[in-house]
Amino acid sequence: MEHFYVITNPMKDTGHRTACSIRDYLISHGKTCMIDIGTAKPGQEGYTYKDQVSEDVDCIIVLGGDGTLLQAAVDLAGRDIPFLGINLGTLGFLAEVNRTDVEEALGKLIHNEYVIEKRMMLLGKSYDRQGMKDKARALNDIVITRKGSLQIINFNVYVNGQLLHRYHADGMIISTPTGSTGYSLSAGGPIVEPKARLILLSPICSHSMQSRSMVLSPEDTVMVEIESTNSGEVQEVEAIFDGSHKVTLCTGDRIEIQESNKTTGIVKLSQVSFLEVLHRKMGD
Known part of the structure; x- marks a missing residue:
């Protein structure tokens, strides 16, 4: 992956600090990255200006929680761009990367250590x-x-x-x-x-x-x-x-x-099974 687009939930990413950190990391490793700061028009649903996402984007990184990723997936349905969710909230199944593991996750993306799941x-x-x-x-x-x-x-x-x-x-x-x-x-x-x-x-x-x-x-x-x-x-x-x-x-x-x-592609970086994730999220 070479070209990235970051969608951040401004309510959870104060001052876009996490988004800017991700952008800086990717650029320092020779990649391109643009941040969508969530400035949607009044009355418009979602966070994303669809026309800002260029055709060469390889991956959309979503910061927030499952709700932010769900909205982004619907906003961009049909673009066939996979999503990586970074969880800045509490319980999340779609946003699999925790705030503390962002740099490790980006390293895996850069080195193509991932799979893409197609979700109906x-x-x-x-x-x-x-x-x-x-x-x-x-x-x-x-x-x-x-x-x-x-x-x-x-x-x-x-x-x-x-x-x-x-x-x-x-x-x-x-x-x-x-x-x-x-x-x-x-x-x-x-x-x-x-x-x-x-x-x-x-x-x-x-x-x-x-x-x-x-x-x-x-x-x-x-x-x-x-x-x-x-x-x-x-x-x-x-x-x-x-x-x-x-x-x-x-x-x-x-x-x-x-x-x-249309389907939604979800980037999976971990080898942990769905059942193990379910066990962790829902307790014993």
Whole structure:
């Protein structure tokens, strides 16, 4: 790798000190490096100006935590540039490098001591009566959740056009294997090897006996249709992509979710297995 681009979370990298240290190290070893300082336009999602990332960039180094890396992956989906996450937060599965190990990690990058894992992404398209209203990708998950006051959501879930179940719940998590250790896990979903290609469905606090998660093929298409309340009132819910991009859905609206044709490359420097990382992160 010769050309690097650093995306930093200014809330966690005060004064961009870690980002500047990385840039200086790489330049001193004959590489090129540019820092994105996270100055996005007002109202713009994400940290990254896509047009600043030149075509010759070999690797994007993300400083912050899993959330920062997730946003960067969606911002730059389709560019086919791998990401290395450096964890400046607490618990992280995507950002595997700790703050104290940055120089060692950079040395491995320079000497090509790494592998790149391809992670599947989801594509969600939401529709109202006029047609498609929004389209976005997610590396971790797409969460259908209530908006505003506390309420039970009534929604139908279809798989490949066939009704799976009518849910009365607080929501639904549609997750990738990468996202299986996130919100899906908190909702009782299974932990999945992140390189796998699967779609996970995990209801949130289902008000019925049908509360178990389901594992689907990556070729399947999931459709969630919003119903009215039990009293016939219009429901308003949100579809949230990787915790950031939000789309409002009302009664009669639907969202279709399937595997994206784009993937995210994650740079892995350690020979430690996913199971060992899981043991370290989650305790005995």
